Amino acid sequence: MPGPRAATPQAEPRRPRIAAAERERMIVDAAIGFFAEEGFSGQTRQLAQSLGISHSVLYRHFPGKQELIATVCTELFERRWREEWIEILRDPAVSLEERLLRFYQEAGTLLLAPEWMRIAVMTGLSGAATPSGLSSLLQDRIIHPLADAIQAEGSDRPLPRNIAEERAWALHGRVFYLGARGAIWRGATPRSQDEALAVAIAGFCRGARALAQAET
Amino acid sequence: MPGPRAATPQAEPRRPRIAAAERERMIVDAAIGFFAEEGFSGQTRQLAQSLGISHSVLYRHFPGKQELIATVCTELFERRWREEWIEILRDPAVSLEERLLRFYQEAGTLLLAPEWMRIAVMTGLSGAATPSGLSSLLQDRIIHPLADAIQAEGSDRPLPRNIAEERAWALHGRVFYLGARGAIWRGATPRSQDEALAVAIAGFCRGARALAQAET
DNA sequence: GCGCTTTGTGACCAGGCGGTAAATAGTCGC
DNA sequence: GCGACTATTTACCGCCTGGTCACAAAGCGC
Structure with missing residues (x-):
């Protein structure tokens, strides 16, 4: 035995x-x-x-x-991020709308992928502390650069910082929810994600532009 | 024994x-x-x-x-919804901004509560089919009524339906993300949720109004 | 008070699951 | 070719966990 x-x-x-x-x-x-x-x-x-x-x-x-x-x-949340994506937002030769679109087209290959969205949400639900990589990715590499770009756009009068961040959150929330509908609930997005992204950003920019005109 | x-x-x-x-x-x-x-x-x-x-x-x-x-x-997703919340959006005596704000203030007691948001997201992550109650809540009781209200606001020229729904998704995405930051990742929202809600809706309405003016 | 129905309990089961250890076998340096 | 190193496997442990069962007791009608 x-x-x-x-x-x-x-x-x-x-x-x-x-x-x-x-x-x-x-x-x-x-x-x-x-x-x-x-x-x-x-x-x-x-x-x-x-x-x-x-x-x-x-x-x-x-x-x-x-x-x-x-x-x-x-x-x-850390290794797969490409720092050059932020550079897209800073290129002064390109219009804001075009910059935002290119930024989300590039970064979206990471941020809007189902694996990224689902795991990002899971970390939140899991009860453990939010990974520092995720909050710093969101704050330092997305919201702040977005706000910088948005803020610089008010040509004559610079936009207040808090308003610019507000709008950055609004844009990013819109884009996030766009991805979430497909990645989390697997609902059929009405159009292709790329097209929906373009529409969302165009809407954001036309709104921002119109707002700037109306306030002068 | x-x-x-x-x-x-x-x-x-x-x-x-x-x-x-x-x-x-x-x-x-x-x-x-x-x-x-x-x-x-x-x-x-x-x-x-x-x-x-x-x-x-x-x-x-x-x-x-x-x-x-x-x-x-x-x-x-079904029993706790109050059908009268939709009525708030239909009151012609109240401005769109005020209606949207009141709607989300009321419905938000359900939709923005951590339990609701977290469980709604969990159903998506769980892999099982999205509960029919959730999709119908979202479509029939939120997006469509919102789009109705937004569409009716274009006074002279009625807004195309798909554009109105686009904006409804944008607004709801913004509001959802607002709640998610607190309920999912437990990040400190910069202000009180009620205040942030008011800012988000005000921003949405000013944008929409400015857009309507710019296009005429 | 008596018995019937209903509500609650604790023990138990079988399979699932994270994690460990001893044994096996490629592969690399020499 | 040979020994040492290390990647890999099989078997196992112990606890967890959804679910069941026999039994006990609370309340209600009579």
Whole structure:
């Protein structure tokens, strides 16, 4: 009779060995899609299965599920952001509307992707503290640059800062909700997301322009 | 020796008996707050404990956890809606801005409450089909009435329907995001929610008014 | 007071789940 | 080719968790 933990060699013909760094990348990439779909209560065994490995491998590379989730959040909220997206908003040769549109077209590949939206919302619902990466992404890389661009547009009289931020929140809220309808509730957005984005930004800009004219 | 399932009578002095209908109300009310906080993966035992009862009682009144969650959703997305809130939007004696503000002040007691927002988002993330009550609430009781009110405001030339709905989504997205920042991520909203609501609606209306002027 | 119905309890079950450890087997440096 | 390193697997642990069951007791009609 074998001892209590005799690992009987089963027929498991091939075991591709993959370097640790690459395996970790594979795990994080798969975990993003997996947790986005299943929620943070998704089972590590199922995630491992989708990778074609046994779930113990996860625990060799990450101390625990929480740390894996934290890595997923860092990847989404910090590593995948491109700082040059902010530069788009600063180009003085391009109209505000065009800048906003290009900004959201580029940044939207990250921010409006279902995985990003769903996991961002999950972190909020999970009860844990909001990841610092997420709040700083929102504040420092989205709202503030947007407000800067909006503020600079009032040619004759500079727009007060708080009003500019107000409008930045309004625009971003509109865009976020646009993405959320598709990513969270999977409702069919009336048009293609790109088109809807253009309409939303055009509406915002025409409103802002008209407002500026009406106030002079 | 007692049989395998001999319920040994323990010291449990008082057991207040409560009528089924009332108990069910108590359970649903507690479940709303509980699931809003803990997520749908919150444990039935913990919910029961917060009610001061054993978790078996839940299964006397509801066939299973899923049915309890479904009841919670029906309560939030159907039963708690007041049809008269829509009437606020139709009052011709009141300005559009005032109507919108009053509408969101009233409906906001439901729609912007953390329990409502968090559970509405959870249903989206849960992967199950969006509850019909939620989509019909959004479409029939919010977006369409809003669009009606906005459309009727273009005094000389009636606003095209699709534009009016576009603006309704924009306004509602702004308001939703306003609530979400507090309810989902628990970020401190810069001002009181009531004040922020007034600013958002004022901004929307001034924009719309300016737009209408600019286009004539 | 008596018995019937209804409300509540605690023990229990079976499967799920995060996490661990011993054993196995590719692969790389030499 | 060989040993050391390390990626990977199988088996297992212990707790959690939705759900069930037999039983106890509170209230109501009579």
